[in-house]
Amino acid sequence: MGKPLFNKVWDAHAVRRLPSGKTQLFVGLHLVHEVTSPQAFDMMRESGLEVAYPDRTFATVDHIVPTDVRTRPFADEMAEQMMVAIEKNADEFEIPLFDMNDDRQGIVHVIGPELGLSQPGMTIACGDSHTSTHGAFGAIAFGIGTSQVRDVLATQCLAMDPLKVRLIKVDGDLADGVYAKDVVLNVIRQLGVKGGVGYAYEFGGDTLARMSMEGRMSICNMSIEGGARAGYVNPDQTTFDYLEGRPHSPAGDAFERAVDWWTSIASDEDADYDDVYDLDAASIEPTVTWGITPGQAIGVSEKVPALTDLQDDDRDVACEAYDYMDFQPGHPIAGTRIDVAFIGSCTNSRISDLREAARVAKGRKVASHVKPLVVPGSKNVLEAAEAEGLHEIFIEAGFEWRSAGCSMCLAMNPDKLQGRQISASSSNRNFKGRQGSPTGRTLLMSPAMVAAAAIAGEITDVRQML
Amino acid sequence: MPASSISQVAGPGIALRGSDIDTDRIIPARFLRMITFDGLGDHAFEDDRKSNPEHPFNDGRFRDAAVLVANGNFGCGSSREHAPQALQRWGIQAIVGESFAEIFQGNCTVMGIPCVTASSADVAKLQDAVEADPSQPLDVDLAKKTVTCGNLVTQVDLPEGNRVSLLEGAWDATGMLLEGADAVREVANSLPYARGFERD
Numbered sequence: 001m002g003k004p005l006f007n008k009v010w011d012a013h014a015v016r017r018l019p020s021g022k023t024q025l026f027v028g029l030h031l032v033h034e035v036t037s038p039q040a041f042d043m044m045r046e047s048g049l050e051v052a053y054p055d056r057t058f059a060t061v062d063h064i065v066p067t068d069v070r071t072r073p074f075a076d077e078m079a080e081q082m083m084v085a086i087e088k089n090a091d092e093f094e095i096p097l098f099d100m101n102d103d104r105q106g107i108v109h110v111i112g113p114e115l116g117l118s119q120p121g122m123t124i125a126c127g128d129s130h131t132s133t134h135g136a137f138g139a140i141a142f143g144i145g146t147s148q149v150r151d152v153l154a155t156q157c158l159a160m161d162p163l164k165v166r167l168i169k170v171d172g173d174l175a176d177g178v179y180a181k182d183v184v185l186n187v188i189r190q191l192g193v194k195g196g197v198g199y200a201y202e203f204g205g206d207t208l209a210r211m212s213m214e215g216r217m218s219i220c221n222m223s224i225e226g227g228a229r230a231g232y233v234n235p236d237q238t239t240f241d242y243l244e245g246r247p248h249s250p251a252g253d254a255f256e257r258a259v260d261w262w263t264s265i266a267s268d269e270d271a272d273y274d275d276v277y278d279l280d281a282a283s284i285e286p287t288v289t290w291g292i293t294p295g296q297a298i299g300v301s302e303k304v305p306a307l308t309d310l311q312d313d314d315r316d317v318a319c320e321a322y323d324y325m326d327f328q329p330g331h332p333i334a335g336t337r338i339d340v341a342f343i344g345s346c347t348n349s350r351i352s353d354l355r356e357a358a359r360v361a362k363g364r365k366v367a368s369h370v371k372p373l374v375v376p377g378s379k380n381v382l383e384a385a386e387a388e389g390l391h392e393i394f395i396e397a398g399f400e401w402r403s404a405g406c407s408m409c410l411a412m413n414p415d416k417l418q419g420r421q422i423s424a425s426s427s428n429r430n431f432k433g434r435q436g437s438p439t440g441r442t443l444l445m446s447p448a449m450v451a452a453a454a455i456a457g458e459i460t461d462v463r464q465m466l
Numbered sequence: 467m468p469a470s471s472i473s474q475v476a477g478p479g480i481a482l483r484g485s486d487i488d489t490d491r492i493i494p495a496r497f498l499r500m501i502t503f504d505g506l507g508d509h510a511f512e513d514d515r516k517s518n519p520e521h522p523f524n525d526g527r528f529r530d531a532a533v534l535v536a537n538g539n540f541g542c543g544s545s546r547e548h549a550p551q552a553l554q555r556w557g558i559q560a561i562v563g564e565s566f567a568e569i570f571q572g573n574c575t576v577m578g579i580p581c582v583t584a585s586s587a588d589v590a591k592l593q594d595a596v597e598a599d600p601s602q603p604l605d606v607d608l609a610k611k612t613v614t615c616g617n618l619v620t621q622v623d624l625p626e627g628n629r630v631s632l633l634e635g636a637w638d639a640t641g642m643l644l645e646g647a648d649a650v651r652e653v654a655n656s657l658p659y660a661r662g663f664e665r666d
Contacts, residue, residue, distance in 0.1 A: 012653075012656070012657060013653065013657070014653075015646050015649045015650050015653050016646055016649050018627075018636075018639070018642055019630070019634065019636060019642070020627045020628075020630040020631040020634070020636055021626055021627045021630055022627040022631070022639075024642075024643055024646050024649075024650075026650055026653045026654060026657075028657065028659060028660065035498050035546075036545070036546065036547065038501035038502075039501070039502060039503055039547075042501075042502070047640070049640075049644075052647070052650075053654070056660075063498075064499065076499070078499035078500060079499060081500075081501055082499065082500075082501055085501045119659060121657075121658075121659065122659060127545060127547075128544075128545055129543065129544050129545040129569055131545075143545040143569050144545060144569070144572070145545055145546070145547035145550075145569065145572065145573035145576065146547040146548075146573075147547060147573065147576040147577060147638070148572070148573075148576060150640065151576075151639055151640050151643055154640055154643070154644060155640065155643035155644050155646075155647070155650065156650060156654070157643045157646070157650055158643075159627075159631075159639040159642070159643060161625055161627050193486055193539060193542060194486070194538060194539040194542070194565060194567070197539070197565060197566075197567065197568060198568070224543075224569075225543075227539065227542065227567065227568075229568045229569060250659075250662065250663045253665075254662060254663040254664070255663075257658070257663040257665070258658070258659070258663045261658045261659075261663070292486075293486050293488075293542075313485075313538075316484065316485060317484070317485050317486050320484065410490075410495045410544075411495060411496070412495050412496065412498060412499060429488075429490070429543060429544075431488045431490045431491065431543060432490070432491060432513070432514075433490060433491070433494055433513045434490050434495075436495075436496070438494070438513035438516065438517065439517070
């Protein structure tokens with residue numbers, strides 16, 4: 001039996017077995033941002049430690065940056081303090097920092113790929129659960145906590161237990177108006193928000209083989225919402241084409257040798273998996289969450305499920321969701337009035353996401369009661385979008401065109417829901433209070449579906465607007 | 467960095483019912499706007515507590531609790547270590563649950579907070595016992611893999627690597643990872659990408 005990519009990459013990075021039985025695992029790329037790192041750098045200072053591999057460490061700022069007025073000092077004193085801390089830490093520990101004045105600044109999971117930092121066969125760590133995104137390149141990418149950020153800074157290693165591997169095989173054609181986001185929401189709907197605990201998800205099948213890198217990133221990004229700490233796609237020609245010519249990609253002859261190695265670490269055809277799950281892409285329609293976990297998702301033509309439609313396990317959380325969302329079981333999700341539309345986040349803020357949203361927005365107007373935001377994932381995405389004139393389409397339709405950052409995905413910056421507002425959001429979490437108001441409500445969907453909702457003023461099937 | 471052995475955590479319990487309680491609920495993102503973990507304990511479950519006056523973290527009878535008894539998929543979502551830091555600073559020293567999100571469980575372990583799992587039925591019994599008598603201590607024993615509450619003895623489980631790390635005082639892994647520096651260099655030098663894909 002052959003091996004899946006996960007095991008090949010794990011074995012290549014395993015340093016030794018620790019006395020606890022865990023593996024000391026080398027980390028090929030460490031990405032750092034301003035929220036989960038200041039305490040780690042303080043621990044380093046207290047212990048007199050230095051960064052072991054500063055050339056394998058890159059920092060940016062994304063979570064707290066304002067997306068409108070970006071002058072310093074920030075109006076939010078705490079945000080300013082965090083910004084000062086990462087500047088000081090990057091300087092003192094000699095780590096490159098893509099700060100707000102740098103053309104490479106953006107959401108950490110958008111810039112790693114677009115700069116060519118995230119490559120096949122690597123282990124990647126970042127103090128952020130959506131690090132799974134980088135798995136789209138055939139890397140094994142883990143979200144970690146702050147104490148582990150310290151470990152990686154000091155040793156370039158993590159103490160970890162290996163994961164099992166579940167192959168999620170998606171076959172068939174996605175209909176126009178159905179995207180990677182809808183695929184992953186359906187995976188989580190079917191396998192549950194804790195179905196992936198103990199597993200890495202390998203996403204394969206002919207649908208994934210035909211999918212762009214940006215679509216693959218959206219899918220791997222939300223592996224963690226299904227409980228899987230890592231998700232990945234085997235590297236192929238699409239991966240290599242994406243990487244060629246990027247600033248940190250190997251160049252010239254080295255690129256050819258890289259492709260040989262990248263090809264060799266892909267899962268063997270006869271690889272042995274701990275589990276296999278099949279999903280029919282043709283059966284997927286534009287998908288919307290109705291509750292307070294990403295697994296509480298339905299097709300746009302479906303109704304909010306009744307308790308009798310659900311498994312025993314899911315009923316308590318469903319009751320909590322009906323109550324919090326103030327939605328009635330049996331009620332169609334289409335037609336739900338929205339207050340805010342948010343296109344952005346590490347899940348869906350890349351150029352293809354903005355193109356699909358703009359395709360819907362073009363020549364139309366946002367409903368007057370909706371506050372709509374478009375937040376590109378990076379300065380590079382912003383520039384590319386402006387070069388194509390996408391910003392003009394959005395502005396003409398009534399959207400606010402903002403600067404790069406995490407923004408209203410988790411609302412650590414000034415972009416927040418107010419009171420009980422309902423947001424149609426292209427982000428990844430519909431948890432209670434996630435978008436900045438303790439009573440705010442989030443419906444997750446693709447960027448095109450968010451654009452459609454913004455224009456209609458309510459949840460609507462984007463397929464009727466294409 | 468020396469850590470102490472953790473073989474047992476004993477103290478009053480607090481039952482928090484509900485599945486899929488995420489780290490945004492444990493500590494909402496607005497409290498992550500800081501450069502230390504100081505004061506996080508005051509904001510544990512802040513929004514849940516405000517919206518529900520009967521939330522157990524509002525109930526004075528449980529204020530001295532050291533052992534949290536939760537349900538399934540506790541700590542899902544964000545990797546923010548601020549969540550276990552908030553719980554620890556509130557007073558929680560061990561967590562019993564039906565299941566845990568892995569990043570959360572890993573964060574707890576490196577902070578010296580054991581997360582142990584029990585069956586749904588056993589968790590329900592422990593939650594009932596804690597609510598019936600908040601002063602009754604729970605004894606989490608990692609050597610025996612049990613949680614004892616009065617006459618109730620529950621078998622619990624946790625990943626063996628976490629158990630050994632805690633028992634042997636090796637839960638703060640930095641020191642051990644530093645010891646392997648030469649072996650790390652060797653692995654780094656064996657990786658084609660770390661050598662810039664140079665010709666063999």
